[in-house]
Amino acid sequence: MLAPLLIMLREGLEAALVVVIIAAYLRRTGRGAWIGAIWVGVLFAVALSLFVGAALQFLQAGFPQKTQEGFEAAVALIAVAVLVWMVFWMRAAARSIRATLEQGVEAAFDTAPGQGTVWALVAMSFFAVAREGLESVFFLLAIFQQSPGPAAPLSALAGIAISVALGFGIYSGGMRLDLRRFFRFSGLFILFVAAGLLSGALRSLHEAGLWNALQTPAWDLSQTLPNASVAGTVLSALFGYHDSPTQGEVALWAAFLAVTCRSSCAPRPPPFRKRPDPMTPSAQAPSGRLLPLLLGTGGLLVLGGVALFWLASARNQPQTEGAIPVTVTATACEPMALEVPAGPARFLIRNASDRPVEWEILNGVMVVAERENIAPGFSSVLSERLKPGVYDITCGLLSNPRGKLTVLATAESAAETAAPPLRELIGPLSERKVQLMKAAGKFTRAAQALEQAIAAGDLAAAKTAWTQAAAHWASLGTVAPQAADLQNRIAPQAAWLAAREEDPAFTGLSRIEYGLFARSSVADLAPVAAALSRDATEFQSRVKAFDGTPAGIAADAARYARSLADATAAGTLTPYAADDTVLLGAALDTLDRARAVLDPLLSAADPAQSARVKDRLAAAHAAASAVPQDHKATAAALTAAAEALAGINPTLGLEP
Numbered sequence: 001m002l003a004p005l006l007i008m009l010r011e012g013l014e015a016a017l018v019v020v021i022i023a024a025y026l027r028r029t030g031r032g033a034w035i036g037a038i039w040v041g042v043l044f045a046v047a048l049s050l051f052v053g054a055a056l057q058f059l060q061a062g063f064p065q066k067t068q069e070g071f072e073a074a075v076a077l078i079a080v081a082v083l084v085w086m087v088f089w090m091r092a093a094a095r096s097i098r099a100t101l102e103q104g105v106e107a108a109f110d111t112a113p114g115q116g117t118v119w120a121l122v123a124m125s126f127f128a129v130a131r132e133g134l135e136s137v138f139f140l141l142a143i144f145q146q147s148p149g150p151a152a153p154l155s156a157l158a159g160i161a162i163s164v165a166l167g168f169g170i171y172s173g174g175m176r177l178d179l180r181r182f183f184r185f186s187g188l189f190i191l192f193v194a195a196g197l198l199s200g201a202l203r204s205l206h207e208a209g210l211w212n213a214l215q216t217p218a219w220d221l222s223q224t225l226p227n228a229s230v231a232g233t234v235l236s237a238l239f240g241y242h243d244s245p246t247q248g249e250v251a252l253w254a255a256f257l258a259v260t261c262r263s264s265c266a267p268r269p270p271p272f273r274k275r276p277d278p279m280t281p282s283a284q285a286p287s288g289r290l291l292p293l294l295l296g297t298g299g300l301l302v303l304g305g306v307a308l309f310w311l312a313s314a315r316n317q318p319q320t321e322g323a324i325p326v327t328v329t330a331t332a333c334e335p336m337a338l339e340v341p342a343g344p345a346r347f348l349i350r351n352a353s354d355r356p357v358e359w360e361i362l363n364g365v366m367v368v369a370e371r372e373n374i375a376p377g378f379s380s381v382l383s384e385r386l387k388p389g390v391y392d393i394t395c396g397l398l399s400n401p402r403g404k405l406t407v408l409a410t411a412e413s414a415a416e417t418a419a420p421p422l423r424e425l426i427g428p429l430s431e432r433k434v435q436l437m438k439a440a441g442k443f444t445r446a447a448q449a450l451e452q453a454i455a456a457g458d459l460a461a462a463k464t465a466w467t468q469a470a471a472h473w474a475s476l477g478t479v480a481p482q483a484a485d486l487q488n489r490i491a492p493q494a495a496w497l498a499a500r501e502e503d504p505a506f507t508g509l510s511r512i513e514y515g516l517f518a519r520s521s522v523a524d525l526a527p528v529a530a531a532l533s534r535d536a537t538e539f540q541s542r543v544k545a546f547d548g549t550p551a552g553i554a555a556d557a558a559r560y561a562r563s564l565a566d567a568t569a570a571g572t573l574t575p576y577a578a579d580d581t582v583l584l585g586a587a588l589d590t591l592d593r594a595r596a597v598l599d600p601l602l603s604a605a606d607p608a609q610s611a612r613v614k615d616r617l618a619a620a621h622a623a624a625s626a627v628p629q630d631h632k633a634t635a636a637a638l639t640a641a642a643e644a645l646a647g648i649n650p651t652l653g654l655e656p
Contacts, residue, residue, distance in 0.1 A: 012163025015045075015132040020167055036291045041126035043298025049133030050305025054312040077201050080194045084260060188261065195256045196241065199249040203242070214248030217518055220501070323348035323381055326393075328357050328374070333395035336403040341410050342388045350379040353396055356495045356570075361405055362392040367481035370563070397498050398488055398505060428597035432553050433546070435593050436479050440540040443472035447536035450512070451529040454522045462525075463516050467577070469532075470509050471586035476539075477563070478556040478590060482546060486539050490532065493572060508532050517576040554648035557594040560587070561620075561642035569635035584624035584634070591641065592617050598648060606651045613648065616641040 019042060023035050221243045225231060242249065323346040327334040330353040349359045351374040360370040361384065368391060369384035388409040392402045446469035453462040473480075473491060480487045490508040497503035501514055507528055515525045564587055567573045573580045595613055603610040620637040623630065648654075 012132070012160050012167070015129040016163055016167030019129065036295060040291065040294040040298050042129050043295070043302050045126045045129035045133055047298065047301035047305045048130055049137055050302065050309045052134060053137040054305065054308040077198070080198045080201070084191070084194055191257060191260050194260075195253045198256050199242070199245065199253040202249050202252055203246070214246060214251065216247050216520065217244045218247045218250040220244045322346060325350065326359065327352050328359060328396045329353055330396065331400055333359075333393060333403045336395075336401070338393070338403070338405045340386065340405070340407055342386060342407050343410065344383065344385050345407075347382045348379055349374060349382060351376055351396075357396040358394065358496060359396075360394040361386075362394065362402075362484060363389065367484055367559075369559075371566075396496075398492070398496055399498055428553065428601070429548055429550055431597045432594065433548055435590075435597075436476065436543050436546075437540075439472060439475045439590065440536075440543040443469065443476060444533070444536040444540045446472045447529075447533045451526075451533045454512070454525045454529045457522055459516065459520065459522055462512075462522055463577075466509070466512055466516055467579075467582055470513070470574070470577075471582050473509060474583040474587040475590040476543075477560040477587055478594060479543060479546065480539075481556075481559075483539055483542050486535050486542070489535050490539070494575075495572075508535065513574065513576045517578070550652075551649050551654040553594050553598060554645055554652075554654075557591050558642045558645035558648075561591055561638050561645055565635045565638035565642060568631050568638060571631065580631075580634075581625060581629060585621070588617065588621050588624060591645070592621075595645070595648075598652070601652055602648055609644075609647060609651050613641075613644040616644040 019038060023038050225241075225243060245253075324338065324340065325348050326338070327350045334352075347359075349371055351357050354376050356376065357374050358370055359374070359380075359382065361368040368386070369382060371380045371382040374380045386405075386407045388407050391405040391407065393405050395401065395403055446465065450462065450465040450469045453465045480490075488505070492506060492508065492510050494500040494503070494506055494510065494514070497505050500506070501511075506514075509532065511528050512525055512532070515521055515523070515528075564573070564584065568580060568584070573583055595617060599610055599614075602613070616637070620634070620641045623634040623637040626633075
């Protein structure tokens with residue numbers, strides 16, 4: 001996997017640069033025997049990073065999303081400040097670096113002789129490496145949690161090994177370099193790295209809900225140089241490249257470079273510094289056993305940290321034992337045909353394409369099970385109880401051919417019988433269908449109002465109408481998968497289409513949202529809105545013809561809650577409007593109505609289960625309506641609600 005390798009290569013090089021400077025000049029000033037103290041600081045910093053990473057994984061939850069994004073922004077801002085300070089320090093010191101460092105080292109050795117000098121050097125390298133190590137922990141945790149197996153950790157270790165090797169190369173070569181020129185050109189490189197970190201910090205602040213200005217995309221290179229491509233990944237890892245940056249990110253990036261590059265390149269007269277005597281008695285090798293003891297302790301701590309971090313990572317991996325592997329490439333699934341026995345089945349879906357994908361099991365146009373937003377290079381586990389039959393499976397882009405999943409009958413499945421009909425369920429089933437028919441009628445009228453607002457050219461009215469139409473569509477989420485062809489036209493995601501936003505299949509509410517909120521224009525949206533009105537009318541007629549089942553009321557609600565949790569965590573519910581509150585409120589209302597029609601039976605069968613479902617839906621409502629919204633907490637609340645809803649059918653005897 002390229003991403004963890006490049007992340008650790010970049011972070012390792014940043015840490016190595018400071019360590020190499022310290023070590024090289026210790027050696028230049030005749031104090032090579034003190035370099036062991038530098039390695040003590042490095043070992044202690046690496047051990048600290050490993051222990052922190054292991055502790056966060058054992059805690060499992062980590063930070064809430066808002067806090068995590070804010071933390072990442074703070075780390076990036078601190079890193080930018082450190083990098084800029086380093087550049088200007090190197091620029092100021094490059095002209096007289098030898099004399100300056102000799103004076104500084106002599107002063108340090110004179111004022112803190114003996115063990116005090118050891119601890120001073122340990123602290124210098126410790127803080128340099130710990131800063132990068134702790135920052136890397138939060139990058140790697142997200143990758144390890146999404147990608148099972150040893151590939152990601154081994155890739156990260158390879159990145160560290162390469163950065164260490166390059167550090168030794170710089171250390172060896174730096175002894176013969178023109179340091180003034182070396183610092184000048186490496187400083188420019190570091191400033192571009194810092195500019196990428198700064199624009200990324202602004203993006204994190206937006207995701208944390210702390211910055212919402214200038215969010216219009218400046219350009220879109222997702223088709224030319226996407227983030228997930230090899231070149232895009234390299235540029236992103238080194239310089240913070242993004243294929244569709246916002247205007248605020250571009251402006252901040254350009255302003256930062258304009259100020260820092262101009263200051264860095266401005267001429268500065270060389271300062272005069274008196275050269276100290278080349279050697280003094282304080283330059284002698286350190287005495288005693290302190291350095292060997294510290295080196296041994298640091299080595300043991302690193303080994304313990306590696307073991308603990310690996311153990312924590314292994315405990316947090318998805319359960320893949322017995323899972324059927326499926327690889328989704330850019331054009332197909334591997335394999336395209338699967339055969340499994342009826343009953344519980346687990347699939348390990350790996351995304352080998354260059355964009356996020358979803359994998360679905362379809363029964364005609366109805367979605368039986370799905371896993372969405374699988375990032376390139378990552379894997380996800382899907383578990384589902386399957387009945388005998390032949391199903392379609394989607395393979396990434398909607399334009400890709402579909403595979404086949406054959407579920408074979410077993411003696412156990414043949415012996416299973418449908419749940420006995422319950423007269424008490426006739427009323428709830430009829431009531432639920434009336435609810436959905438009313439919701440479909442409201443969606444049709446909202447789509448027509450949206451069409452009229454766009455035709456009138458009123459951007460503000462169109463945005464309001466879109467929000468209302470999208471909310472009514474969200475209230476139909478439990479039944480929408482039963483008309484997957486219409487669902488793909490009404491609310492397709494750009495990531496599932498070959499040309500993303502420019503794809504002809506990017507239609508319906510998604511295309512209108514992109515035009516109204518990302519481009520702030522109603523241009524070219526009239527035919528899209530007219531087609532949406534027709535699809536809404538067709539969907540309304542299909543809802544009238546749907547024949548629901550008693551078990552489907554709770555099962556569809558649980559499936560929809562899981563889908564909402566995935567979309568909320570991935571930030572794909574309203575990617576351009578960037579306001580999930582109204583849609584989540586409408587979606588949770590329809591889930592609560594599904595609960596309510598079954599509650600008389602559920603409360604009689606299991607009062608505790610009835611209260612649990614009601615409480616978890618209320619908790620999801622509270623999380624979704626919080627200001628500012630914590631997407632991670634909302635996704636967790638939705639997942640808990642889905643689990644409670646999934647327990648209704650077994651309680652009522654509607655599934656084996």
